[in-house]
Amino acid sequence: EAGVAQSPRYKIIEKRQSVAFWCNPISGHATLYWYQQILGQGPKLLIQFQNNGVVDDSQLPKDRFSAERLKGVDSTLKIQPAKLEDSAVYLCASSLGLTAQANYGYTFGSGTRLTVV
């Protein structure tokens, strides 16, 4: 079974520039998550999708971050404009569904390491 694919693996941009990350979840997984992980901290949930609808985006800084999941499969996370404090690893994860019993399908990608200079 293929895992969660993310690209790019690394990205360096200047502050105030824009950047986009891409995620392809495991086939058949209805739920997709984006996390931000700052160095030395645990991952922090930014947004959760169920198919192509948003379930939770309460911690997404909507003035600069946006995310979409067209057709309920792939997803993109965008930052515009980037700030220095956005430097982090952005992780995508997917699962079969929303309930705890679906956890066996909860899988993370390797992430995109963003450096804002």
Added chain:
Amino acid sequence: DAKTTQPPSMDCAEGRAANLPCNHSTISGNEYVYWYRQIHSQGPQYIIHGLKNNETNEMASLIITEDRKSSTLILPHATLRDTAVYYCIKPLSGGSYIPTFGRGTSLIVHP
């Protein structure tokens, strides 16, 4: 608010058992406890989860106290490749599984 408490770091000798504790005193009756680990430069990896009974799989064992307020992840024969950050988490209430991560325990396995 991760709602779980773990020691920031631990170390273990290779070949010995690693016992990683976690306090989750606010857990509700139908909430599972999940354990993940994150090896450097990788995304978190699922290890095991449990509700009331002790659980074992090919990676680890999970011991949950009778009052369910704490649990211990056991790696029976730690190897150098088990060096990682281990997260004990429990989902938000309402049956919706949204893993919320704290800082976890950094386990170093030494030769």
